[in-house]
């Protein structure tokens with residue numbers, strides 16, 4: 001597994017400190033991040049591929065400092081967003097998956113074969129030439145996943161990938177996540193998904209308040225949201 | 230998005246887009262410079278033959294030509310007053326011919342073929358214009374149209390649900406804010422997916 | 427909400443250990459590009475059937491020019507013009523993105539093509555002036571400049587082209603275009619009100635600049651004191 005290192009990382013949005021002196025070394029296969037709304041989970045996750053540059057401290061992935069090597073890191077890290085609608089950038093399903101391969105400069109046949117394989121894997125072959133906006137919410141999130149995986153990243157970061165889906169689609173997408181061989185960092189409120197993970201980080205007010213195996217970490221989290229009530 | 234294009238297998242459908250564009254430009258120029266009614270009559274017959282070759286549904290052709298007829302309903306009487314019958318007739322025929330032929334191009338050429346032709350025309354300017362980037366931005370825009378249509382629709386519905394008539398400005402602000410948020414997310418997605426590489 | 431200064435989508439504004447000022451990258455960032463595409467799509471969406479209509483049976487008003495004015499007033503001259511240009515290119519390619527489902531090259535050989543091309547000038551004027559009206563964005567001058575771009579500039583291209591293509595005298599063409607005037611004045615007001623609100627809630631969309639004459643007097647002052 002690749003080492004994702006946060007070294008005394010803090011981040012401010014204007015006057016608000018949203019990530020407060022976080023130091024972590026993530027090298028497990030599957031890592032979950034939980035916490036209340038606004039606790040800084042998304043900000044932390046987005047630092048892993050340089051979408052947010054921390055106000056202070058450093059983030060590195062596989063020894064590459066994000067401040068200097070964001071591009072190289074982004075080739076290793078695939079990012080799945082909450083709202084698939086905002087992640088799909090091309091008009092049709094096939095074109096959107098192919099978009100990710102643009103930077104790989106493959107020859108046409110090679111790229112097409114990889115796109116087809118990715119579509120097949122997520123059951124999107126039939127829909128390949130449909131306009132992306134006609135897909136259902138679950139299909140859109142599968143398309144987002146296919147478009148990320150076609151580049152064969154070694155790490156996948158996902159920020160609440162199932163939050164906007166209904167229960168059935170959430171389960172479908174979760175099952176696909178569970179089968180991935182890649183290193184995973186997943187922000188989620190779906191605790192069942194995280195129960196099988198190797199490590200869970202609990203955030204509160206920009207700080208890490210628990211960092212443990214899922215059992216004890218999720219207990220801390222349940223207590224936290226329970227006590228808030 | 231399918232656009233105005235109507236699929237078919239005619240000679241006109243199969244002709245390369247760049248060739249059709251060139252011929253269209255030449256024809257429109259020639260018609261604009263043409264002074265005799267006789268020549269315009271010949272051109273009209275030519276255009277009609279081309280339409281027969283393309284064999285398109287009349288409804289589609291009509292849709293394309295109707296907007297110009299509205300304008301002519303205004304322009305012809307004015308022309309008759311200021312320039313006489315003959316000038317008015319020539320102007321009307323020229324316009325209808327140019328519009329009909331341009332419509333013929335659009336009806337027989339897929340959007341993607343025209344976009345490819347445009348990229349080819351941009352090639353000599355590649356020092357200043359990155360045709361690949363232009364193509365991507367065009368595709369991104371096509372992708373965004375349903376997204377923005379949805380935003381406009383939702384904001385309108387929200388207003389109806391509240392029963393508030395409100396000013397158009399109060400309606401437009403949420404549309405713009407959501408459009409900017411969408412742009413923010415799409416920008417992040419483009420970056421995450423290696424757009425800048 | 428958003429802050430253009432704190433999240434970074436380009437590597438160039440990353441906080442590195444090197445204290446030297448990072449040079450601005452000349453090309454559009456991904457966010458700029460997304461804004462351009464989104465506003466081009468917004469102008470198209472405003473022309474879709476049933477999108478918006480006011481006044482019931484009165485003169486049909488297309489809200490696409492509202493989109494054009496907003497593109498200039500919200501994104502500034504460069505991005506605003508590019509958004510309009512994108513839309514025009516897609517229309518030329520055969521997409522029915524103009525109000526009433528019009529699209530294709532027939533639009534470009536017709537007499538109203540001048541208005542379409544005038545949109546480019548209109549967005550440019552509004553965007554140029556908005557950058558100079560910000561950050562205060564006083565209402566009265568904003569209305570004046572937005573009208574100059576959104577009405578005068580567009581008509582200035584649209585009317586002569588209409589006159590040439592149809593062979594009608596320019597006066598008649600100008601007279602005919604006045605049917606759109608009330609609607610356009612209304613759209614100018616809406617644009618200014620919206621821009622005022624949005625720029626306050628979402629700073630950093632357009633980099634404020636100074637008027638050419640202001641700059642000259644500042645330069646004169648500084649040379650005077652030197």
Ligand SMILES: Nc1ncnc2c1ncn2[C@@H]1O[C@H](COP(=O)(O)OP(=O)(O)OP(=O)(O)O)[C@@H](O)[C@H]1O
Nearest residue numbers: 013018036037038039040041042043427428429433
């Ligand atoms: N671009 C931004 N500009 C300003 N403030 C921001 C921005 N993004 C996030 N914030 C603020 O930072 C704080 C942390 O946000 P973040 O999105 O990281 O939280 P989160 O834990 O992911 O919350 P949620 O569960 O709601 O997704 C919040 O208070 C939020 O309002």
Ligand SMILES: [Mg+2]
Nearest residue numbers: 041042043159
């Ligand atoms: Mg979040």
